[in-house]
Amino acid sequence: MEKKYAATYQLGNATVHINDSMISDDPDVQAEIDSEIATAAWAIIEEIIARGEEL
Helix, strand or coil: CCCCCCEEEEEECCEEECCCHHCCCCCCHHHHHHHHHHHHHHHHHHHHCCCCCCC
């Protein structure tokens, strides 16, 4: 089965896929989802930095 994503972002060797479950019509829910995505992204960035890799 083909996976469908609302958005795909590429940064170096990292690929981030955002699927439909990460999109909401409710602004309050979307703000919470956006915060979760940002938290996850920063955790990835911090891990890369801790390993001494370039971003």
